[in-house]
Amino acid sequence: MKKLVIDPVTRVEGHGKVTIHLDEDNKVKDSFFHIVEFRGFERFIQGHPYWEAPALVQRLCGICPVSHHLAAAKAIDQIVGLEPKDLSLPAQKIRKLLHFGQVFQSHALHFFYLASPDLLFGVDADPSKRNVAEVAIKHLDLAKKGILMRKFGQEIIKAIAGKRIHGISAIPGGVHKKVSLKDRDYFLNGKEIPSVDAMIHWSHEIIDFIKNYHDANHKWLNSFADYPSGHLGLVNKENGFLELYDGHLRALDANGKVTLNDVPNDDYIQYFNEGVEKWSYLKFPYLKELGKEKGWNRVGPLARINICSGIETPLAEEERIIFKLATNNKINNKTMYSHWARLIEMLYCAEMMKILLNDVDILSNDLLRKGTRRNEGIGIIEAPRGTLIHHYEVDDKDRITRCNLIVSTTHNNEPMNQAVKWVANNVISGETKITEGMLNQVEVAIRAYDPCLSCATHALGQMPLEVSLYNHAGELIHEKRR
Amino acid sequence: MKKEGKHKTIVLGIGNTGRQDDGLGWLFLDFLETQNMDMDLEYRYQLQIEDAELISNYETVIFVDATKEDTEQGFYFKTCKPSEIYSFSTHALKPETILYLANTLYHHNPKASILGIQGYQWELEIGMSKKAKLNMNQAKDYFKKNILTNSILVN
Known part of the structure; x- marks a missing residue:
């Protein structure tokens, strides 16, 4: 062979x-x-005090440290006796703003730097010309906007978590500082960097680009890596809408049948197993009820747009409806539609950042809550790449005794x-x-x-x-x- | 970021102190913070596309990172030139590519150098190896004698 x-x-x-x-x-x-694999990290963190987890887990990944930070923080909130709804509203909103900044910049990086060379130059292009440098030469305006969108998200993170890369925002029971008026205005007035309104406008522009691209290349995009799968993610607890920070777990199969019906985060372990293959270091999560062969799910933008019942921001919702029409409102199993879905999420994040930046709660000093100590905590968020699960157990001396992480790439x-x-x-x-x-x-x-x-x-x-x-x-x- | 004129010098420390000697870049920046220098310092896990925009605002750029290359003195300090390096295989960009993008997108060519400090261990653990610590001290001495005191960066 x-x-x-x-x-x-x-x-x-x-x-x-x-x-x-x-x-x-x-x-x-x-x-x-x-x-x-990530298993080394799970061992690495054992023995550390639980309050160190949100800071330590940022070392997992240079691309999405904020996602790990927030998932760990949600888990640690539980250890200090607090559910997500128990946090003060300002703390919840500041964490969400941080999260939207993270997802926005990550999606911008992926589209402009990683995906656009393939789309702009084609899969048969010379690999030496299929990269961001060539995008910079041939599509200067697009490249510059991509960089500024990425920068906007990074600046949001910096304003909330601090300048240093291992900055801290979330702490057990809340956040450590409010957003300053100066920082808030920096993102709104467009004087020093393009404003959040520009981010919304540019996000919309790039969705128009991808829609036109689909029109021109529908045969390839509709058939390439089109295969049936389940789709998993969080949805809003109240209305089933797109949710990135805190929601219930929902999964649909390749035909749209519900396979996980809005399950609370704490119950995840009842529904999931992690399979192993001797040829891979990474595990293979699946829904217990469906078994390893049929119970695996995609996670990430395509899955989230597939499973959600709507989007709360108007422009992103309009685009979701158009996206759904492409498959007659049926589940979309076409891999290349992931890029389109990712851009809809980028628009959603931009709209949400505008809403939160205009919310006076983010300027409040009401940042911390206290609860009754527990020995276990589970935090689940939607990271840019998909559902991210952090699960910790601690002893009575506050040391972490067990850590289980199921990261987005493991689901995928x-x-x-x-x-x-x-x-x-x-x-x-x-x-x-x-x-x-x-x-x-x-x-x-x-x-x-x-x-x-x-x-x-x-x-x-x-x-x-x-x-x-x-x-x-x-x-x-x-x-x-x- | 100020728009009128360029800032003088920025040092980008690349690494991850959660992975042993991979933290050399950050730890070197920690050292520079104590030197009371007129330099801007930025910590990075990896270089990203927006760093091209960042360095376009500076006259001089120094990239500091761990290296697995064998070095005579435990480190090297060399000029970095813009280059279309396409072999990058992750979201991260090489210093040469950042310079190339700064030139292509913003028409600016800062004077650039790379300080590579040799490391040996890369597992998930906080703390440098003994040999990496020695190399770090060598690099600090060199930097203090030749860079901080002689200001060769702007010559």
């Missing part, structure tokens, strides 16, 4: 390895997307493997020559999920990489880390 290795997968966070196993006739026998492990299989079977199988375009389609399928591969280590000149080789019997024959 021949084995084709694509390594590394370019422009995803961290490194992974794709192996496509060919038989003697060049037909694809099997394919795998191997990625690294099976979906990404399915995407790779789709490309392998539909693009590569039967071909005698593997072209650059074919290889890039594997990467395009993975990039749609914007995977974050637990890689904050990035010393100059080298990135961590786990290489595992398996023979035709599934036996590990070689493993190397560099």
Whole structure:
């Protein structure tokens, strides 16, 4: 059996390895997307005082430290006896503003830097010209707007969490500081940086771009990596609308049937199992009731737009309705629609940031609440890439004794493997020559999920990489880390 | 960010102190904070596209990061030139690419250097290895003697 290795997968966070196993006739026998694991961190944090968790978990990821920070903070709130609704309104709103800033900048980064080169130049383009530098040359205005949108989100984070990258905003029971009037005005008046109104306008503009792109490329976008899957995420507890900070867990299957019916966060463990495969370091979460083969779900923008009943901000809701019409209001299982969904969320975040920046509560000093100490806490949020679960147990000396993290990329492990299989079977199988375009389609399928591969280590000149080789019997024959 | 004129010097420390020697970049910035210098300091997990806009406001840029390269003195300090480096494989950008984007997007070419400090251990653990600490001290000494006192950055 021949084995084709694509390594590394370019422009995803961290490194992974794709192996496509060919038989003697060049037909694809099997394919795998191997990625690294978070388990080391779960051990690392054991023994630390629980109040350190929101700060320590930021070290997990250089791309979404705020998401880990807030998920851990929600869990630690429970340990000090507080549910999300128990926090003061100013604290809730400041945390949400921080979260919307994080999702906004992350989505901007993904679209302008990672996805747009594929869309603007095509999957058959020379890889040396399929990158952000080329976007900067050929689409200067788009590149500059992308940078300023990314910067706006980063500045929101800086205003709330502090200048230093390991800044602190959320603390047990609330937040440590209010938003200053000066910082609030900085985002509203457009004098020093483009205002939040500009962010809304530009987000709308880029949605128009993606809609036109779909019109012009519908055949490819409708068929590429289109495969059935479940879809999982949080929804608003009251009305089932899109929810990123605190909600109930909802899942729908590939046909829209409810498979997880608005379950409270604390009950997640009753509904989920994590499967293992000997060829991957990453686990495979699935719904217990459906089993490992049928119970896996996509998470992230496409899943969230699929499962929600609506969006509370008017412009994003208009765009959601248009998005849904593309599949006649049915569940959308088309991987390439992830980009469109991501941009709708970016507009939603911009609208929500405007609402919160104009809310006087964020200027209030009413920031902390106290409750009755517990020994367990669960925090679930929607990170940019999908549902993120932090679960901690502590002893009576306040030390963390157990930590379980299910991160977005873990949920998307099976979906990404399915995407790779789709490309392998539909693009590569039967071909005698593997072209650059074919290889890039594997990467395009993975990039749609914007995977974050637990890689904050990035010393100059080298990135961590786990290489595992398996023979035709599934036996590990070689493993190397560099 | 002030629009009229350029700021003098910015130092970008790249790393993660939660992963042993990967924290060298941040720890070096902690040291610079104690030196009472007229430099802006920014901590980064990774360099990102918006850093191109940031450095376009400065005359001089120094990138500080851990390196796995073998170095004679435990560190290197070298000039960094803009380059279309396409081999990046993550969301993170290389210093050369940041300079290239600053030039392409903002038509600005700051004088740039990289301080790479050799590290050895990269696991999830707080604290540097002993050898990395020695290298850090070497780099501090070099910086104090040749950069902070002689102001060679702006010559």
